[in-house]
Amino acid sequence: MRLFNFILFVFLGINWSIGFAQIHQYIAPKDSLVKVHLRDWQDLKFGLFMHWGPYSQWSIVESWSLCPEDEGWTQRKGVYAENYFDYVKAYERLQTTFNPVQFNPQKWVDAAHHAGMKYMIFTTKHHDGFCMFDSRQTDYTITNAKSAFSTSPRSNVTKEIFQAFRNQGFKIGAYFSKPDWHNTDYWWPYFPPLDRNVNYDPKKYPDKWNAFKSFTFNQIEELMRDYGKVDILWLDGGWVRPLKTVDRSVSWQKTISKDQDIDLPRIAAMARTHQPGLIVVDRSVIGEFENYTTPEQEVPEKPLPYPWETCMTMGNSWSYVKGDQYKSTNQLIHLLVKIVSRGGNLLLNIGPGPDGDWDPVAYRRLSEIGDWMKINSACIYGTKPIAPYSSGNVFFTQNSLNNEVSNTIYAIYLLEENNPFPPGQLLIKGLSLGRNSKIMSLEIQQNLPWSITNGELKISLKGIEGSIKHALVLKIVNVK
Ligand code: GLC
Secondary structure, eight states: OHHHHHHHHHHHHHHHHHHTTTGGGOOOOOOHHHHHHHHHHHHHOEEEEEOOSGGGGGTOOTTGGGSOOOOGGGOOOSTTTTSHHHHHHHHHHHHHHOOOTTOOHHHHHHHHHHHTOOEEEEEEEOTTOOBSSOOSSOSOBTTSTTSGGGGSTTOOHHHHHHHHHHHTTOEEEEEEESOOTTOTTTSOTTSOOOSSSOSSOTTTOHHHHHHHHHHHHHHHHHHHHHSSOOOEEEEEOTTSSOGGGOOTTSGGGGGOOSOOOOOHHHHHHHHHHHSTTOEEEETTOOSTTBOSBOOBSOOOSSOOSSOBEEEEESSSOSSOOTTOOOOOHHHHHHHHHHHHHTTOEEEEEOOOOTTSOOOHHHHHHHHHHHHHHHHHGGGTTTEEOOTTOEETTEEEEEEEETTEEEEEEEEEEEOOTTOOOOOSEEEEESOOOOTTOEEEETTTOOBOOEEEETTEEEEEOTTOOSSOOSEEEEEEEOOO
């Protein structure tokens, strides 16, 4: 028997270390102010992401149709699709017709604030290289005279968006793509572009690569210096990285054959002189500049022992697609609950359209999420995961003030869409409570009878049936 236990132990131990292999590759920041900001950011739980650029006029996936890789999302569509180079020209001409006259960031702030979002990350520049800010390093910007919107007093949309959200107390994040498919020092016209990577060998043409490094440094400096307080620098395009950091077991990293070291230590140091304590997210590049990790369109199965954020689209696409299918309010609330019960944040994306506004469905979703949050947000903000994390359709969070866990636990019962109420009682496994504990519904504010038999917690829900939608939240004050 002992031998059996030992074998089991070894077996589980091996799986444990395999499963947690990634975990040990997180490197916590050393800067004490970054640490404080990161802890504060973890308490915010819910943020808004926006992908916006001239591409919204074509209802296509952001940037990727410029990339000559044969993948579903890179496919070119429309009248210019047949010929790659004609397509690129037409894509670049989108700059001249991009005229989002309905642009009014206050409307977005109001909707996001009502929904209970606490931070916002905006695509200042995506892989196509188009700058949604007033960059002096290129004329491929929304503020350049070639852009239809340049005559608007609000043409520097990044500045307007940052300011509007900051005024409402949001933390501000700048999404910035390290690769730039418009810059001729990244995709040198001497060679045709081959794939998402730089199209020449930086080792062979160091001057070109150095020019690209300076360009990137200067653009990030503009954003960090001229746009007020910025809390997060969210760097996308993880293939721009030192070759030695490439992880061949990750399928998308297999195409990286050239060293694309952009000198992030220098960039981060500069950024933090302008923005002390800045959180830097050099996505997927494991090291001291990936201050939190960013699972994309997925929710980790279990809590991760480091800061993380799931980024997810409200519709199917990051960028605006006319008639996109949006997730239901029920699905979105459930996502938020699951993510928070595992210690993460949800960064929920909405793509503004070419007129400068969101699809009305997005406003409806945020309004309904806000109605739920108004009553139940105590189970979301400032919480930590608590074992067993979930039991059936019930998810747990634990109040934690100043990083000290308290004796308040929330049990969040996810209700099916259009099936508003749970059975008359709730059965929960794996949660041990003290004899004098109190359980109440946040919505009905009434203590509920409960008992524990054979380790199973039984909570009576009699008398609280009613209008509860999406998720029923029970507050448990655990008293010995
Ligand atoms: C994916 C998309 C990219 C998008 C990002 C957001 O990597 O390819 O376009 O910006 O997700 O997380």
